[in-house]
Amino acid sequence: MVRVTRRFEFCAAHRLYCREFSDDENRRTFGACSNPNWHGHNYVLDVIVGGEPDPGTGLVIEGAVFERAVKERAIDPFDHRNLNLECDDFKGLNPSVENIARVIWRRLDGALGTAKLHCVRVWETSKTSAEYTGP
Numbered sequence: 001m002v003r004v005t006r007r008f009e010f011c012a013a014h015r016l017y018c019r020e021f022s023d024d025e026n027r028r029t030f031g032a033c034s035n036p037n038w039h040g041h042n043y044v045l046d047v048i049v050g051g052e053p054d055p056g057t058g059l060v061i062e063g064a065v066f067e068r069a070v071k072e073r074a075i076d077p078f079d080h081r082n083l084n085l086e087c088d089d090f091k092g093l094n095p096s097v098e099n100i101a102r103v104i105w106r107r108l109d110g111a112l113g114t115a116k117l118h119c120v121r122v123w124e125t126s127k128t129s130a131e132y133t134g135p
């Protein structure tokens, strides 16, 4: 079993808040991410797959297959969008980096040919990331 990582980037706006919280509670809980007028992040997405390298090519997954699957299923639906307002995946779901990792997992699981999805890691800032390795 060999694991392969490919890195992607997308930009998106969001707001983290709980409807039942006051503005003060939201600010205490989510900090700057609770700004009512939205804000953006330059997200970095690491997708890690595993498998046996093909005996002929030596590849676990062809780069173009990897690239196209992630672009179509996990980048295009979110890039340059407001996650709260424009993306059905986050209707009623706070677009925290934790939840973004889980949503992207669900979108990619089973869609990477013979390679098996091992981990989705999403970086919200250079200091903060979340990873999901499946249910």
Ligand code: NI
Residues within 6 Å of the ligand: 014, 032, 033, 039, 040, 041
């Ligand atoms: Ni934020």
